[in-house]
Amino acid sequence: MKERLNKDGLTEKEFLERYKPGDYERPSVTVDMLLFTVNNKPKTDYKKLAEKELQILLIKRKDHPYLGHWAIPGGFVDIDEGISTAVYRELKEETNIENVYMEQLCTWGDDVKRDPRMRVISVSHMALVPSDNLKPQAGDDADEVAWFSVKKNVTKSTETEIEYEVILTNEEKDITIGYKVIDKFVKNGVIKTIETEIEPLLWSKDRLAFDHYKIINLAIDRLRNKIEYTPIAFNLVPEKFTLTQLQQVYETILGIEFTPTNFRRKVSKYVIKDDEMLTGAGHRPASLFRYNGCI
Amino acid sequence: MKERLNKDGLTEKEFLERYKPGDYERPSVTVDMLLFTVNNKPKTDYKKLAEKELQILLIKRKDHPYLGHWAIPGGFVDIDEGISTAVYRELKEETNIENVYMEQLCTWGDDVKRDPRMRVISVSHMALVPSDNLKPQAGDDADEVAWFSVKKNVTKSTETEIEYEVILTNEEKDITIGYKVIDKFVKNGVIKTIETEIEPLLWSKDRLAFDHYKIINLAIDRLRNKIEYTPIAFNLVPEKFTLTQLQQVYETILGIEFTPTNFRRKVSKYVIKDDEMLTGAGHRPASLFRYNGCI
DNA sequence: GCAATAGTGTCTTTTAGACATTATGTG
DNA sequence: CACATAATGTCTAAAAGACACTATTGC
DSSP states (O other), X not given: OOOOOOTTSOOHHHHHHHOOOOOOOOOEEEEEEEEEEEEEOOOSSTTSOOOEEEEEEEEEEOSSSSTTOEEOOEEEOOTTSOHHHHHHHHHHHHHOOOSXXXXXXXXXXXXXXXXXXXXXXXXXXXXXXXXXXXXXXXOTTEEEEEEEEEEEEEEEEOSSEEXXXXXXXXXXXXXXXEEEEEEEEEEETTEEEEEEEEEEOTTOOOOBSTTHHHHHHHHHHHHHHHHHHSGGGGGGSOSSBOHHHHHXXXXXXXXXXXXXXXXXXXXXXXXXXXXXXXXXXXXXOEEEEEEOOOO | OOOOOOTTSOOHHHHHHHOOOOOOOOOEEEEEEEEEEEEEOOOSSTTSOOOEEEEEEEEEEOSSSSTTOEEOOEEEOOTTSOHHHHHHHHHHHHHOOOSOEEEEEEEEOSOTTSSSSSXXXXXXXXXXXXXXXXXXXXXXXXXXXXEEEEEEEEEEEOSSEEEEEEEEEETTTTEEEEEEEEEEEEEETTEEEEEEEEEEOTTOOOOBSTTHHHHHHHHHHHHHHHXXXXXXXXXXXXXXXXXXXXXXXXXXXXXXXXXXXXXXXXXXXXXXXXXXXXXXXXXSOEEEEEEOOOO
């Protein structure tokens, strides 16, 4: 096969040998990871089940910009490092967690001043872990690492817009970070599209760093959406789980309650019963189940 | 409120004034756009409806690397240009199309050698346009611009994997580009994940540039997925459309057929009847409908 | 025995699929 | 009038929701 030449009469090999990347300025590329888990709240009664809450791991920034603000963990992508590799490396460095489910969320780069230092494009990822065996530890870029409970509730709903409150809380440290989210249905020619506006709640003293409140808001929506039509929830329970535990994960994320019978029917296609039982809970023991791998 | 100082005793303002971006190498960031439409094939019978096909716009590269190969249009993101702005700019430059529905697909950057010239991270986007009033025109980076019909069909299906053929064809230019896709269900600890392998079909002489075959494959999946639970399909029909036209869009993308009654019931929540009718089609005229904007 | 959760059976409602039938234009 | 599509009515099957009821544990 005859090698094709370009307009300068060069073969591909010659072209690449002589290729000099332009000296135009390039953006920095970072990865962000939103690590979610569904955690048990402390038991209030020996025989009652623990309530669950959706939690996200945040770090406290120890340098400018946004010094002292809480932020999503992340870091720069090396020039010779794949994006996923960078995310797993950062996750390991900042939280000592490995082997988790992770998916790409969105790439943020419309606002060229989202980082006041320089142009930064950030590829955000969502990771899901079961709440057992979690020992996050602070890394280089952070004073502290902490789990924050995440709540997103509808506060107003009209024909043209829905208003939510997104509240992040860490009770131990007595921190509450709140944002108001308004999803507006905007006529965009023929098609209506959703435009999201986010601003801090008036009473909320604390703020998240950068545009991280937008990323968290998107992640919650994505999580709620994907749990409905994918088996993503199995990443939030241990290998062996009771159906009630699984139900609590769904209820916690979606903010609704299921009838046990109907929930069991719904997930029955995706689970297989294990031999073991979960005893010692102050009431009838529950069978343990495992995900059967169906999609 | 007392201004916080960092470890060097600097305020945020001082920090930013003195901040020098590191001289580490940065990746180039590009945007790719997969422009899809559902087009009418030529009529074979005056009274029969035109068959439809999913089409994607490709450009023929006129320089190395991949000189002469067909590729997804795209280009570099300027240092002071938002990502969406860059996509709309490129779309306008390369195809003269504006005001289209667009969404981010995925960011490609795991393979650091996906572009042989340098490290390139590419943010791919999917745009949808109705097939009327489309006059793409070649821009600077391309010899030619052409629509290719896109087909993705299951060729084999077992418990552990599904095999597809993705075929891109342009009849006018007599080009057929074919890939074999295998989605494997891989045990990943407890959870099974899907791993996708793609390779050119043996008989396929032509190839797509870079890793663009992977991007197109993902876009088809995303489109098929999202058409099921979002009103995305209305971006592929004109402002006023008949229900059969809408049905054909669904059938073309999903590769299945609907019963008219059931399809009408399914979309009835999302359309409003217009006063106008579509006449002159060789059979009973059809009412025109419009999208009502519900989500 | 009591409280709390585990687990099953079944009725109802809603949604989705199949298919027959009538309507209305063009050539 | 023939043909092809438009549009509606209705029967059936499947999925989702509601709820009553029994089972089993720790204390």
